[in-house]
Structures are given as structure tokens and as C-alpha cells.
Amino acid sequence: MKRLFIVVTVVAVSLVFVGAAFAAGQAHSNTGCGLGTMLFKGNADNSVVLQTFQATTNGIYGNQTFGITTGTSDCAQPKNFVSNQQLNEFMVANMDNLARDIAQGRGETLDAFAELLQIPTEKRAEFYGQLQSGFSRIFTSPGVQMASVMDNISTVSK
Amino acid sequence: MAVILPRLTGACRTFRSACLFVCLAVFSVLVPSTGAASGTASNGYLGELQQLAREKGLAAARTWEVLLHYKPAGSGTMSLVDDPRFFNAPNGSTDREAELSATLASFFRTDEKEDEEHPQCRFIARYTWLNEQLGFDPARLPKAPCAKFDKALSSVNPRSVVLVFPNTLLNLPSSMFGHTLLRINTAYQSDLLSHAVNYAAITGDSLGLFYVFKGIFGFYHGRFSNLPYYEKVQEYSDLEHRDIWEYHLNLTPDEAYRAFLHIWEMKEFYANYYFFDQNCSFNLLFLIEAGRPSLRLTDEFYGKWRFWVIPVDTVRAAQKFGIIERVSYRPSRASKILRIAEEMDSDLKDMTFEVVDGKRTPASVLSEDLRVEEKREVLDLSTELSQYRATTRKLEKAQYQKQFLDILAARSTLGIPAEDPYPIQTPTPPDQGHLSARFRTGGGYRTGSWFTEIEWRAAYHDITDLDEGYVRGAQINFMDLSFRYYFDDDKVRLHRWRVIDIVSLSPWNGIFKPISWKVSAGVEELLLDDGRDHPVARLNVGGGATAGVGSTGRAYLLAETDLQASTRLEKDYALGFGGTAGLMTNVTKDWKVNVWAQGLFYGAGDEHRSLAAALQSNLRFTTNTSLSLDAKRELTFDRYRTDITARMNWYY
Numbered sequence A: 001m002k003r004l005f006i007v008v009t010v011v012a013v014s015l016v017f018v019g020a021a022f023a024a025g026q027a028h029s030n031t032g033c034g035l036g037t038m039l040f041k042g043n044a045d046n047s048v049v050l051q052t053f054q055a056t057t058n059g060i061y062g063n064q065t066f067g068i069t070t071g072t073s074d075c076a077q078p079k080n081f082v083s084n085q086q087l088n089e090f091m092v093a094n095m096d097n098l099a100r101d102i103a104q105g106r107g108e109t110l111d112a113f114a115e116l117l118q119i120p121t122e123k124r125a126e127f128y129g130q131l132q133s134g135f136s137r138i139f140t141s142p143g144v145q146m147a148s149v150m151d152n153i154s155t156v157s158k
Numbered sequence B: 001m002a003v004i005l006p007r008l009t010g011a012c013r014t015f016r017s018a019c020l021f022v023c024l025a026v027f028s029v030l031v032p033s034t035g036a037a038s039g040t041a042s043n044g045y046l047g048e049l050q051q052l053a054r055e056k057g058l059a060a061a062r063t064w065e066v067l068l069h070y071k072p073a074g075s076g077t078m079s080l081v082d083d084p085r086f087f088n089a090p091n092g093s094t095d096r097e098a099e100l101s102a103t104l105a106s107f108f109r110t111d112e113k114e115d116e117e118h119p120q121c122r123f124i125a126r127y128t129w130l131n132e133q134l135g136f137d138p139a140r141l142p143k144a145p146c147a148k149f150d151k152a153l154s155s156v157n158p159r160s161v162v163l164v165f166p167n168t169l170l171n172l173p174s175s176m177f178g179h180t181l182l183r184i185n186t187a188y189q190s191d192l193l194s195h196a197v198n199y200a201a202i203t204g205d206s207l208g209l210f211y212v213f214k215g216i217f218g219f220y221h222g223r224f225s226n227l228p229y230y231e232k233v234q235e236y237s238d239l240e241h242r243d244i245w246e247y248h249l250n251l252t253p254d255e256a257y258r259a260f261l262h263i264w265e266m267k268e269f270y271a272n273y274y275f276f277d278q279n280c281s282f283n284l285l286f287l288i289e290a291g292r293p294s295l296r297l298t299d300e301f302y303g304k305w306r307f308w309v310i311p312v313d314t315v316r317a318a319q320k321f322g323i324i325e326r327v328s329y330r331p332s333r334a335s336k337i338l339r340i341a342e343e344m345d346s347d348l349k350d351m352t353f354e355v356v357d358g359k360r361t362p363a364s365v366l367s368e369d370l371r372v373e374e375k376r377e378v379l380d381l382s383t384e385l386s387q388y389r390a391t392t393r394k395l396e397k398a399q400y401q402k403q404f405l406d407i408l409a410a411r412s413t414l415g416i417p418a419e420d421p422y423p424i425q426t427p428t429p430p431d432q433g434h435l436s437a438r439f440r441t442g443g444g445y446r447t448g449s450w451f452t453e454i455e456w457r458a459a460y461h462d463i464t465d466l467d468e469g470y471v472r473g474a475q476i477n478f479m480d481l482s483f484r485y486y487f488d489d490d491k492v493r494l495h496r497w498r499v500i501d502i503v504s505l506s507p508w509n510g511i512f513k514p515i516s517w518k519v520s521a522g523v524e525e526l527l528l529d530d531g532r533d534h535p536v537a538r539l540n541v542g543g544g545a546t547a548g549v550g551s552t553g554r555a556y557l558l559a560e561t562d563l564q565a566s567t568r569l570e571k572d573y574a575l576g577f578g579g580t581a582g583l584m585t586n587v588t589k590d591w592k593v594n595v596w597a598q599g600l601f602y603g604a605g606d607e608h609r610s611l612a613a614a615l616q617s618n619l620r621f622t623t624n625t626s627l628s629l630d631a632k633r634e635l636t637f638d639r640y641r642t643d644i645t646a647r648m649n650w651y652y
Helices: A002-017 A048-061 A085-104 A108-116 A121-133 A146-156 B010-014 B020-034 B040-056 B062-067 B096-106 B124-134 B147-156 B209-216 B229-239 B253-266 B280-291 B311-320 B333-342 B346-356 B362-366 B372-391 B397-411
Strands: B070-073 B076-079 B160-166 B181-185 B195-202 B220-228 B244-249 B271-273 B324-330 B438-446 B449-461 B474-486 B491-504 B516-527 B533-549 B553-565 B573-588 B591-605 B608-622 B625-636 B639-651
Touching: A085 A108, A085 A121, A085 A146, A085 B220, A085 B229, A085 B372, A085 B397, A108 A121, A121 A146, B040 B096, B040 B124, B062 B096, B062 B124, B062 B280, B096 B124, B124 B253, B147 B253, B160 B253, B160 B280, B160 B311, B181 B253, B181 B280, B195 B229, B195 B271, B195 B280, B220 B229, B220 B253, B220 B280, B229 B244, B229 B372, B244 B311, B253 B280, B280 B311, B311 B324, B333 B372, B346 B362, B346 B372, B346 B397, B362 B372, B362 B397, B372 B397, B438 B625, B449 B491, B449 B639, B474 B516, B491 B533, B516 B553, B516 B625, B533 B573, B553 B591, B573 B608
Parallel strands: none
Antiparallel strands: B070 B076, B160 B181, B160 B244, B181 B195, B195 B220, B220 B271, B244 B324, B438 B449, B438 B639, B449 B474, B474 B491, B491 B516, B516 B533, B533 B553, B553 B573, B573 B591, B591 B608, B608 B625, B625 B639
């Protein structure tokens, strides 16, 4: 499914350039992959509330406590996907639910993921089917690097 | 014309109106020294704008009141925001006019530091509104660039607003009354990709009395924060297992934009946080008002002789103003687990537990002689339970990673069901339940005398109240005060004062085995050794288990300890142990009964025993009116007492 892969890639690339439409707009960098990163980050980094929340959310959701993937805190770059921050953050925070939805072939997290990738609605059924049947090639082992998950997704959805 | 100018010296403030024109004249001299502006050309224009604002009476406008959180205080006005940096005028928290003039002056500033946002950006909601009202001339008041704001705006892209209510959860005392937050919908279709705005107290202290004290008396700072909605969904749905109600408001995209401007403006400032009234739910209402200032939501609570704001009541206020368009229900993970398990027979459930206990591989489910739907059920339930165990730390991370992926790998071979295989029926929304305060009156007979009774309860829900909109089996009675007038001795007596009375009956259901518990503290009229009733201070704590009986029934068994204190007791106290067994159930949709028996044996202090059995029933006429019929028979200090009451309940 080469066309879909091209679509996905092109979409991902364009996401970078339409950075304005995405969180913090810093699509070129991977800074702030931490889960507690917030929208207003740049403005109030030093405020107590943000630090509190970052500590809390990282403590709860951080890959150091649970989560099926690793390599999220330093946010290694996937090779085949041009990464953008919102997608990164979404995947880090929702990886387990995303894996569940991929395996079941449906779900709200999967819908949100497809929307972030700008998969057109009419192509989603096909996309979901490809991800489901490619599950074991996407999540290759416990603790798989998040960047590889992204690469694998692009591979199985070709 | 009594007009007040900002940032003037003490002398000027004393003779406000008299020195007004002098002040105006010397404004350009004074202002640089207060750091408000520079350059005489702009000051001329500033004077014009301030004059125009006065002529238009903008300081008295509703929008200005909302944006500054002004509320009447005595004969004047006072802002509920406590952070001094929120105001441009030194007396801005009490003087609308001064604050408006100083805000206009701040827009002319050119001396902000490099990493600092220009006041035009920091106070973007005020700037936007004043610009609309006064029509700033860009040549004379240049628009400062607001890069950070522009970036945030484009990423949030506000379209509509949702009032989100994570429900109470049994067994989570901190969730007692629920919570509210605001969701700003973006251009995305997926709700998960919208933005959550939360208001919370910043508490460094651990829990405890000190925490409660500081919380009640406003020692903590409350602040707004902004998070991706999926993080809040995970927090409530996946970790705390609380169902979420989403009330979609009919704010237009423009109104959502205005709410967002105010959120931006509030992001750096705090207000003292009061757990009871100026709390999360109350402060969110300002954001909605900023979207549409004609809504007077906060006035529903402020200065109304109502000293607390219960989250669900803010939803009702929104309902009252007709801004709720529709409501949607987001079941928690626990609700999903129970829903999946509901249709499975015990063999399938056993198989599921074998998988999550690690006694069989997920792949082995595939080779079982089962229908594909059944295999999916086993693996889907295993998936949820595995995640549940990981989040509750019953499963180590490494074990979880492997188990979870194995389950999903097996599940991924079973195809995609055409529609949601486990649709969950939407229960009654919380705002449709009875109101949270209760008044009741009636009369009855207590061995020896007839009486009449009045009772008032501040909040919230009793296990004998009908459950629609509430969590079944969760009781929170807060400040429940009743007096009785006894005919035989012609006296009014305090019958009962329950300061707090919490019962949490969370049923075992084959998946979860939660603890049931109760705690109550207060003063109660009790039968003592002299054969008469006396007020006794009482603390009662218990724990046990509950089983579901039918669809509405809860059978419960609690071991408890009871501490009584009164000068009428020998040694002034009695400490006892015992237990309660009971069954609460709906007989019909509108008729609920609770029957229980209790035995308490006091071995310390005033040694005695107390046995009691009771039947309580509540018959509903409308959502907010019902009739209670209660009968109780007890044997205490070897004397019998019968207590029968009939009371009408009004919830308001």
C-alpha cells in the first residue's frame, strides 16, 4: 500500500509546516516530549502549578512506571516519520491504549491517532485493518522503542 | 464628576476629584516614575482613551466586572482574585475605574523586559474588549506582538466549550462531591485532542488536619492549568475509575474564543482557594462568563448565604441558564470492565482470570472451542484487567508489558467487530438527581412521647435517598441537624447533629473486591442508664464488605467501633465494638428501603450493650419531594425503645 504510506508521510511532513495548527508549534524539535509538557509551557515554566503537574503526570504515566514502550523520555526520532511534537506527545501518553485499539481494530484512541495523521475518514477502515493484522510487526517486543513503533506503523500501512 | 486616576500619590488619592485635572495635567510627569508609559505623544492619546472610557462608563460594564472577577463588597466592589500582579492599579482590586485607567496606561508601556509579555498580551482579554469599545488607533497605540499567545491560540483553536464533570467514586474520599473542569474543543473531531482547563489548589502539604484547615480558610493558592484532554481522561477514567459526564455548552466559536482569552489572562495568577466556596467549580464559572458576560453564573453562588459550591450544582446553574446543549457519558475503565464481564458466563470469566494470573497463555485462548465473539470477550476483558492491574500496581512493569502485548497479539488475529461490541447504556446524569440540600419535617412516636421534628441537611445524599444521578451505595451526609419537640415534657431537644456521615457500600462483583466502610461524627440523642435520652457526642467507624443483590440491592456487613462521650456516661465515655448487617434495595423505581440490624458492645468506660433493628423507607413523589417512613426498635442499657417517624423531604 505504497500510496497510503506516501499519504501518511506527506501528511506528517505537512504537519510540520502547518506547525501553527499543532501544540506549541515546535515541530522541528523534540524538546518537551515529557508527558507533563503543557500548552502554556513556554510562558509559565517556573510556576508552581506546572511543575507540580509535570511531576505528577510524569510520575503516573511516565514510561518509568509502566507502559509498553521505552525510549520515550529522550524521544528518539523515528526514521520514516517526520516527527511532530503533538503526535509524539500523544503517542507517549496514549501508547498502551493505542496498542489496545490497534489490536481490537477500533476505539477512540485509534480514531484520534488517525486524525493526527490526517488519514481521511474513508481510508480509516483499511488503515485500521492493516494495523491490526500487522500488530506483531508493530509492537515487536516488550519495551520496544517508541520511535520504532512509528516506523513499524508506517511499514505495515504501506 | 468623581473620577479616579490610577497610580497617583497618596496626597492625590485623598483629594481625588479636586486634584483630578491637575493630575491629568501632570500625568505625563508622574507616569514614567511609576513605569507605566513613556513618550508624551502616546500620553496625550492615553488621556483621550481614558476620557472616552469614562464617558462610556466602561468601568461599570458587565464585561469589565467579569474579566476582573469583581463582586459587590459592602457598598463598594472587590475582586476575588488575590494576586496583586493581576491588577495594574495599586487599588485595582477594589476600584474598577482606577483599574481600567491603569490598564489602558499599561497598554502604552514600552519598557517590558525581553522575556516578559507585553501587558497587551498578558491582559489580552481586557485589551480585546477595550479595543472593541474604544477603537484603538494603531498609529497612536501600536499593537504589541504577542508571539506566545498567537502560538497558543493557533494550537488550541477554540471552537466550543464543554463543562466536564468527573463523577464521585465510591471509596475515594477525595472525589466526594465530584469535580468539574472545562474542555475547549479544537478543530479536531476527536474529543481526546481537545484541551482541558482545570482549576486546582496548589497544596504542597500532605493530607491531614493542617491540610483541611488551610484548605477551608484559603491558605492555598488556586490556579488554572491547561492539559491535553486525554491526560485528564486517563487520570479519571483509567486511574481513578470515575465515570465522566460531558455537558456541551452552546457557546459560539466567538464566545469560546473569548473564554480562551480569559484563560490566557488568568494563567499566571492565583486566587486564594477555599475548599467550600471559592473552589474549582466556582472559579470555572468565570471562564464561561468571560465567554458570554450576560450569564450570571457566579452570582448563583456568591453572596447567597450558601457557603459551599458543590460541583454538580454548578452544572445545574448552567442548566438553569439554558446553556447546556447536550450531555454525553464517558464510562470509566471499571465500568467497561463490568460491562464486558456482564455477558460472559463463569467459564469464560475463569479463563480470563487464568490469562491475567499468568496460568495460561493468551494465545491458548485462540485454540479453545469457542465462538469468535467469546474469544474476543475473554481477550478484551483480559486486556482491560491487565491494564487495571498495572495501574493499581498489582502487576510489575516487566510482567505487564509482556502479558499485555501477548494478549493484544492474540486479540489482533480475531478481526474487527462491525460496531462497538460493549455499548454502555447512559445512566441518569448527575444533574438530574435530587438537589443536594434537604429539609424535612414530620413527627412520630418515641417510647413514652409523641413528637414533631424538623431536620436540615446541608448536603448531599443519604443511602435512603433515591439514587438516580448519584452513585448507588455512596452516602455523604454533611451538616445534618435535627430538632424534636416532645409533647409529654413540652421541650425542644437536639435530636441529632451529624457533622459528617459517610457510608461507602461498594459491591463485590466477581471482578473487583472493594472494601466497604463508614465513618460518622456528631452528636446524637441516646438512651442512657437513667432511662432517659441525652445528647452524646459520638464517633463511629466501620469496615466490611457488600454484595450486590439484584440490580439495585446491596447487602452489607460492617464491623465497627463506636466511641461515645458525655458527662452523663460513667467515666464520661463508652468505647464499644460490634457490627451492622443490612440490605438496601429499591422495591419499585420510586420506593427504596434500607433494613438493618446493629449490635454494639461497650467494654470500656460505661460498660453496656446496645442492640437495634430498623426499617427505613423512602417513597418519591417527584425528583425533589419524598416521604420517609422509619421504624426502629432498640435495646440499650436493658431498656427497650421504639422510634417511629413519618417525614416529608424537600430537596432544594
